[in-house]
Amino acid sequence: MLNDDSDGISIRERLQTESSGGVFANKDLVRSDTIIDEDRIVGRNDQLGRVVDNLKPVLQNEGLPDMLLSGPSGTGKSLIIHAVCKQIVELCESQGKTFGVLSINCEGPKTADRAVYRLVKAAANDLDVDPGVPQTGVSTDQKLERLYELMRAYYDGVIFILDEIDMLEGPYQEAEYNSLIYQLSRARKLADFGGPISLTTITNYADFMKNLNSRAQSSYNPDDIFFDDYDATQLRHILKYRRDAFKSGSLSEDVIPLVAAFGSQTHGDARKAIDLLRWAGELAERRGADTVTEDDVREAQEKYTENRKLRHISGTSTQKKLSIYAVAATAHYATDHPEWIPAGPAFKTYQFIAETMDVDQYSRETFVNHVTEQSTYGVLDFERRGKGRGRGVHMYFSLSEDPETIMETIREDSRFADLAHEDATITAVVRERLKNFRTDN
Ligand SMILES: Nc1ncnc2c1ncn2[C@@H]1O[C@H](COP(=O)(O)OP(=O)(O)OP(=O)(O)O)[C@@H](O)[C@H]1O
Structure with missing residues (x-):
């Protein structure tokens, strides 16, 4: 049964119709799970x-x-x-x-x-x-x-x-x-x-x-x-060796350098750069074009990278979600919504939430590992910085997404859903711990 918007074309006909335009010659080459030949x-x-x-x-x-x-x-x-x-x-x-x-x-x-x-x-x-x-x-x-x-x-x-x-x-x-x-x-x-x-x-x-x-x-x-991060030049080389994923003449000149530049901004991940190049090609095909342009890359970057971070969070383990939630909650419930969240109070928030949820509590080191790992997915940044003259160096996290959006994403997991009712208690814990951290020597 076809709906009113189907133009009378069946699913089978749609599947069998060659898409107009068509920029790919061998799309597998820009799928990051393809096992490539040694010469690439x-x-x-x-x-x-x-x-x-x-x-x-x-x-x-x-x-x-x-x-x-x-x-x-x-x-x-x-x-x-x-x-x-x-x-x-x-x-x-x-x-x-x-x-x-x-x-x-x-x-x-x-x-x-x-x-x-x-x-x-x-x-x-x-x-x-x-x-x-x-x-x-x-x-x-x-x-x-x-x-x-x-x-x-x-x-x-x-x-x-x-x-x-x-x-x-x-x-x-x-x-x-x-x-x-x-x-x-x-x-x-x-x-x-x-x-x-x-x-x-x-x-x-x-x-x-x-x-x-x-x-x-x-x-x-x-x-x-x-294995360290790739820089833009290395990513450009990696992508150039997959140019034949596209039909000849279907990639505008600026496309690969731009994909490489975006890729190197987000921690030099070749997988992301390859995916971004494919998405740009798919967007070009969707609009029926036979050339991938810089605009397709920008649109692909905007469309996919933001919600990919949240998708990544949704797919991670309970302990990692809990660690990210604690950092987001510390930022969200603090009176001044700090951009840089100190690891110490965030860890205390983690312990409190773990207790509330009745799940295992891991060591501070594991907590910090779980959080800093998120930087490779662009969810946050971290650095060690001084607290002020003679008051030691501490680890801080800075989220690249709105903390509330992160918390909402994690609460979609039923194990975390009840945390929505813990606003008041978590707020009290966060504010108390931040106050102690800021006044401690
Ligand atoms: N030096 C390279 N030359 C060509 N392609 C590369 C290179 N490095 C990575 N890639 C491509 O990037 C993608 C990711 O690479 P790979 O799976 O080896 O990463 P990884 O370091 O194992 O990542 P993870 O830690 O996420 O598993 C693959 O599609 C791979 O083919």
Whole structure:
């Protein structure tokens, strides 16, 4: 049944009609989840060189080091490790050996047990065999044993890649990444596996190692490889290598430099820059044009980046939402709505709200990590600054969105909805804590 606005065209006809205009030749090249060919990787020579040097020994059947790839979002960490692993797999194959790349994203599994299960599944999929253990009803040790069994039976060398390792927090006081790292870093000793093994973790936090407990720290000594932000020139190069995503002549000259300039303003994230270029192309197509213009880029930037920040907040974990909420509430309920919110009082607000909601309270360090991580998504800025003569240096946050809008976005999550009725109590707590902070020496 067609509605009055449909011009009598069915859904099928719409789907089958070529859109007029059409600026894309190969749109996949400007999708940030597309795995690109090696010849489109631009720069990152240092990081690439180190990952290559670290993984090369597998070709001689020699031991591999563990690695930690850290740096802000969209700076090529996953790209580099997977590009190198792909070559290693192929080179091993040509030597008649099988190299296993067992990669999982730690945002999903929540516990070390489930993460181990996902590794078993990753191996089983790769090998096209049965996982051989159920997800529930058996211990983590039994799952690990199955993982090692698959390794012994099929692989000559293995790399475990744990992406977004910091997200594996779990429901307990002590974050679950500790036990996963501890267990996997001991695989060399416990798996009875003849080949080399590398445990490679990926995180946005430069100082992630400091969060690990002493057990995990003592068994995991990775080569720490840092990926810094891209500047506008680097982003321009990255985008130029994807120019053929568009039909020849369909990109105005200024488009790539402008996308790169916007991208470098928001923490040099290549993923965002690639998305922005695609959105600009989509807007051009929507208006039936055959050329993407500077105006399309500006419109795309306006339309998508603002609500992307809020969308990001909606999709983050409960603890991170709680941390962001505490910062926004401290700004919103303060009498003077300060632009820069001191971390100390914001942490007190966090503790109070956590208590009100009856959820776990994390340490101040974890709280600060959760908040500062948001800067990579453009939600806020942070810096250390003095409180005044001789009164110490403190961490401050500055939100880039209206605090009330942030709070409303978080309250759309039913677990936070009741906070709307806590206006008066949170206001009292915030004002008291800010007053103490400002008068304390
Ligand atoms: N040096 C580069 N050359 C070409 N493309 C790049 C480069 N760096 C990043 N990209 C592209 O940017 C996007 C994001 O990169 P990647 O997934 O590797 O980032 P990341 O650092 O792992 O981010 P996150 O921490 O958010 O997972 C991908 O589409 C990738 O192809």
